[in-house]
Amino acid sequence: MYDVIIVGAGAAGLTAAAAAVKNGKMVAILEMGDAPARKVRASGGGRCNITNTNAKYDRYFGQNPNFVRGTLSRVTPEDILTWAKQHNIALVEKNVGQFFCKDGADVVVDALIHDAHGADMFYNATVKEIKKSDNIFYVTADKQILTTQSVIVATGGISFATLGVSDMGYKIAKSFGHKIIPVRPALCAISTNTFCPELAGIAIDAQITTGKHVIRDSLLFTHTGIGGPATYRATVRDISCELKIDLLPGTDLKQILSDAKRTCGKKNTTAILSQYMPNKLAKWMTNNDTRNIADVKNTELDTLVKKVKHIALDTSQIKYHGMASAEVVRGGVDTNEVSSKTMESKLCPGLFFAGEVLDIAGDLGGFNLHWAWASGRVAGENA
Numbered sequence: 498m499y500d501v502i503i504v505g506a507g508a509a510g511l512t513a514a515a516a517a518v519k520n521g522k523m524v525a526i527l528e529m530g531d532a533p534a535r536k537v538r539a540s541g542g543g544r545c546n547i548t549n550t551n552a553k554y555d556r557y558f559g560q561n562p563n564f565v566r567g568t569l570s571r572v573t574p575e576d577i578l579t580w581a582k583q584h585n586i587a588l589v590e591k592n593v594g595q596f597f598c599k600d601g602a603d604v605v606v607d608a609l610i611h612d613a614h615g616a617d618m619f620y621n622a623t624v625k626e627i628k629k630s631d632n633i634f635y636v637t638a639d640k641q642i643l644t645t646q647s648v649i650v651a652t653g654g655i656s657f658a659t660l661g662v663s664d665m666g667y668k669i670a671k672s673f674g675h676k677i678i679p680v681r682p683a684l685c686a687i688s689t690n691t692f693c694p695e696l697a698g699i700a701i702d703a704q705i706t707t708g709k710h711v712i713r714d715s716l717l718f719t720h721t722g723i724g725g726p727a728t729y730r731a732t733v734r735d736i737s738c739e740l741k742i743d744l745l746p747g748t749d750l751k752q753i754l755s756d757a758k759r760t761c762g763k764k765n766t767t768a769i770l771s772q773y774m775p776n777k778l779a780k781w782m783t784n785n786d787t788r789n790i791a792d793v794k795n796t797e798l799d800t801l802v803k804k805v806k807h808i809a810l811d812t813s814q815i816k817y818h819g820m821a822s823a824e825v826v827r828g829g830v831d832t833n834e835v836s837s838k839t840m841e842s843k844l845c846p847g848l849f850f851a852g853e854v855l856d857i858a859g860d861l862g863g864f865n866l867h868w869a870w871a872s873g874r875v876a877g878e879n880a
Contacts, residue, residue: 499525501880502645506533508869509852510651515612516877524616527638529623534606545602548577549863550594556864559856564832572871584608595862647847647880654826654853666854673845676831678856682823683733686724688816694720704746705731729861742808754798762791829856840876851876
């Protein structure tokens with residue numbers, strides 16, 4: 498008989514365990530894999546982007562993004578930075594507000610395990626079913642049945658399939674009447690035939706607009722379409738109709754071409770465009786036009802401007818890369834049926850959810866790990 502059983506030994510699960518153990522609870526953690534925190538070890542290219550000081554509600558997405566407000570106010574980026582300092586974890590601020598671990602992700606995993614000391618850890622423990630009777634949960638994992646007063650589902654999503662993931666969290670939620678928002682890949686590359694494979698490997702500062710969201714970041718051309726931070730950040734947002742791409746944001750290309758036609762008419766458009774983007778990309782944009790710009794019609798220049806700065810990809814031209822390479826998922830347990838103050842189910846007292854299993858996905862750059870720490874701690878404190 499345990500006070501709390503946690504399903505999943507990832508970032509959210511271990512953080513929940515630490516909070517519950519600190520509250521004097523008898524805790525068991527059931528992990529389907531043979532090691533804890535596999536996604537933590539892989540995050541940030543193995544350097545673990547531990548948090549982001551810009552972790553505010555407007556950097557999170559789902560059907561009810563306001564759900565994160567209360568939790569983020571209770572567990573702030575400053576709290577996580579303090580926690581790291583207490584564990585002598587050296588951090589590096591790669592970009593403004595974005596912190597990585599100087600000595601790699603393993604030191605974070607060691608700290609998480611240290612804090613969860615006192616909890617019983619079961620590896621290779623696949624949960625078959627969870628039932629509830631007389632306010633007691635009966636958790637069947639392989640051939641044993643554990644009982645508890647509270648269950649925290651911290652199984653994560655089904656992204657990063659190569660790390661060994663499961664949809665068990667969704668199945669548990671559904672068995673207690675919870676609605677699951679359909680999941681899709683997010684923070685991933687996009688396949689589109691708008692661009693040619695020969696551009697693969699070229700990176701450029703770009704602006705992507707989807708609905709009311711405007712993202713300016715590095716865009717990478719791939720053999721099948723586009724990737725890089727700008728694309729990843731776009732995919733975590735709602736793409737209801739189209740993506741608009743500007744490959745030269747903040748640049749008045751029409752004026753540049755007009756001035757060039759007047760002052761250096763013997764230059765060709767490829768040479769002019771190459772001053773602002775990689776030559777290979779400029780050649781593709783102009784179809785390697787070698788004519789003097791003075792001989793190019795204004796209507797042709799307008800078409801070139803549109804091709805560079807007003808690229809529109811409608812949803813029919815977009816295919817998300819699969820779950821195997823996606824960093825997170827959009828979708829999950831409907832947050833309208835979960836308390837934003839405690840992470841407890843509104844449908845089943847004693848059942849809690851934390852981390853990516855919920856219909857909450859954060860922006861690129863430490864936001865998802867911060868959500869795991871924050872929601873895990875709140876669930877662990879209240880279970």
